[in-house]
Amino acid sequence: MDARPIGVFDSGVGGLTVFRSLEAALPGESFVYLGDTARVPYGTKSPETVGRYGVEAARFLRKQDVKMVIVACNTVSSVALDAVAAEAGVPVAGVIQPGARRAVALTRRGRIGVIGTRATIASEAYPRAILALREDVEVFSSPCPLFVPLAEEGWTDNEVARRTAETYLATLEAAGVDTLVLGCTHYPLLAGVIGEVMGGDVALVDSADAVASEVRERLSGDPRLAAPAAGAPAPSRFYVTDSPAPFAAVAERFLGRPVGLIGRAGIAGE
Amino acid sequence: MDARPIGVFDSGVGGLTVFRSLEAALPGESFVYLGDTARVPYGTKSPETVGRYGVEAARFLRKQDVKMVIVACNTVSSVALDAVAAEAGVPVAGVIQPGARRAVALTRRGRIGVIGTRATIASEAYPRAILALREDVEVFSSPCPLFVPLAEEGWTDNEVARRTAETYLATLEAAGVDTLVLGCTHYPLLAGVIGEVMGGDVALVDSADAVASEVRERLSGDPRLAAPAAGAPAPSRFYVTDSPAPFAAVAERFLGRPVGLIGRAGIAGE
Numbered sequence: 001m002d003a004r005p006i007g008v009f010d011s012g013v014g015g016l017t018v019f020r021s022l023e024a025a026l027p028g029e030s031f032v033y034l035g036d037t038a039r040v041p042y043g044t045k046s047p048e049t050v051g052r053y054g055v056e057a058a059r060f061l062r063k064q065d066v067k068m069v070i071v072a073c074n075t076v077s078s079v080a081l082d083a084v085a086a087e088a089g090v091p092v093a094g095v096i097q098p099g100a101r102r103a104v105a106l107t108r109r110g111r112i113g114v115i116g117t118r119a120t121i122a123s124e125a126y127p128r129a130i131l132a133l134r135e136d137v138e139v140f141s142s143p144c145p146l147f148v149p150l151a152e153e154g155w156t157d158n159e160v161a162r163r164t165a166e167t168y169l170a171t172l173e174a175a176g177v178d179t180l181v182l183g184c185t186h187y188p189l190l191a192g193v194i195g196e197v198m199g200g201d202v203a204l205v206d207s208a209d210a211v212a213s214e215v216r217e218r219l220s221g222d223p224r225l226a227a228p229a230a231g232a233p234a235p236s237r238f239y240v241t242d243s244p245a246p247f248a249a250v251a252e253r254f255l256g257r258p259v260g261l262i263g264r265a266g267i268a269g270e
Numbered sequence: 271m272d273a274r275p276i277g278v279f280d281s282g283v284g285g286l287t288v289f290r291s292l293e294a295a296l297p298g299e300s301f302v303y304l305g306d307t308a309r310v311p312y313g314t315k316s317p318e319t320v321g322r323y324g325v326e327a328a329r330f331l332r333k334q335d336v337k338m339v340i341v342a343c344n345t346v347s348s349v350a351l352d353a354v355a356a357e358a359g360v361p362v363a364g365v366i367q368p369g370a371r372r373a374v375a376l377t378r379r380g381r382i383g384v385i386g387t388r389a390t391i392a393s394e395a396y397p398r399a400i401l402a403l404r405e406d407v408e409v410f411s412s413p414c415p416l417f418v419p420l421a422e423e424g425w426t427d428n429e430v431a432r433r434t435a436e437t438y439l440a441t442l443e444a445a446g447v448d449t450l451v452l453g454c455t456h457y458p459l460l461a462g463v464i465g466e467v468m469g470g471d472v473a474l475v476d477s478a479d480a481v482a483s484e485v486r487e488r489l490s491g492d493p494r495l496a497a498p499a500a501g502a503p504a505p506s507r508f509y510v511t512d513s514p515a516p517f518a519a520v521a522e523r524f525l526g527r528p529v530g531l532i533g534r535a536g537i538a539g540e
Binding site for chain 1: 307308309310314315316318319322326415416418419420422423425428429430433434437512513515516538539
């Protein structure tokens with residue numbers, strides 16, 4: 001048994017969708033969440049820079065004495081998971097493998113679509129992971145850079161969101177995909193319009209749920225790593241690299257409860 | 271006479287609109303451009319973090335031995351111009367004052383609109399600067415966060431851009447503004463749809479042109495600061511904090527010519 005917290009890392013607030021799924025799936029565990037709000041977004045930056053930020057985050061979480069690191073950010077998971085794992089010194093899980101496995105399990109006609117940031121799509125991490133699991137599928141990818149700012153603006157169900165989704169998703173629709181991986185933590189917030197545009201028979205894969213299920217399986221299969229069954233877990237802690245105040249407001253909206261004190265992590269310089 | 275280059279600083283590529291105007295207005299001068307592409311955007315971050323980034327940029331430009339620093343970024347100009355000036359050790363010009371002066375000169379009915387990032391609008395730097403120049407005007411402000419990602423995506427003239435502009439600008443239109451300050455370096459790229467939505471009788475103020483005119487006036491009034499009249503200026507130099515390759519492509523599109531070698535500035539950590 002291991003009462004230490006699980007570290008969750010994201011470029012900003014988007015990873016709170018993953019945090020929420022983890023918390024629901026693992027009520028006995030305690031978490032340390034780190035959002036690099038002073039340097040967000042990562043999806044438009046080079047793999048080298050994203051890798052450096054990921055390593056700095058891993059170093060911070062290691063100092064927080066976490067027993068495991070969940071990389072909630074698809075971009076970091078795509079381009080820098082190995083570098084993060086080398087620095088973290090504890091088991092590390094990204095969102096690509098769980099999302100790929102779920103997509104392969106769900107597809108009926110073997111036509112899988114993937115959407116994400118420019119960096120995630122350019123890395124081809126999802127197609128590689130999916131094709132490694134099953135060779136007889138086709139994978140179609142499309143970057144959707146405007147989905148993140150739309151979600152952050154709260155424009156998730158208006159005409160602009162709908163037109164943007166229509167424009168980005170036209171080629172995936174034409175390709176006849178039956179399953180679509182939402183390869184960015186923000187995209188589940190736009191699941192409504194994405195589902196509308198793709199049609200009701202296309203299965204949407206939310207990597208937040210996928211990674212939470214896999215972490216739960218892993219912990220239940222490894223009692224040394226899971227938290228003690230008795231007693232309530234320590235309250236989760238939150239850290240950001242920019243001012244905590246705006247993060248507190250968004251986090252409360254995401255989680256439906258106040259998150260208490262939010263710390264400042266010095267990894268982006270001070 | 272002073273043959274040293276003029277430093278131009280922006281959070282990313284947007285400041286190239288200012289660089290272009292400066293280059294056109296001051297053909298005898300040489301420039302050093304710095305874009306903080308590893309940490310862009312600034313407009314969604316706290317004044318404290320933006321201030322720290324601005325000071326780091328000023329320190330970098332100081333080491334490049336510039337004779338003057340132009341802060342092309344509206345967000346930095348709004349929240350951290352004094353901090354940049356204290357660090358730079360040479361004359362510093364932001365874009366707020368020139369934009370405010372031009373707006374006051376252009377307004378016919380004394381009703382001025384200002385659009386910008388959340389940080390720029392929250393700072394109220396433009397209303398303060400405008401009202402300090404002339405008391406009998408009214409200033410109406412509105413943040414337009416999606417304009418930057420739209421411009422970066424190249425969606426400057428489609429239905430999404432038009433609907434977004436209609437949504438953001440509705441209150442300014444209703445307020446009957448006759449002059450609109452484009453208070454962000456990216457916004458001139460959307461001037462077409464902004465002008466369409468606001469109507470042809472609303473004057474648009476581009477701070478790039480405004481700051482270039484003021485710097486030209488300043489140099490022509492101070493011969494010790496201006497470059498020697500004889501001989502071609504040294505080629506301008508470009509520095510970024512993330513990978514140079516994507517910047518090179520955008521810069522070539524903005525400037526209509528290749529920019530040559532692009533350096534890597536270590537101010538965002540290495």
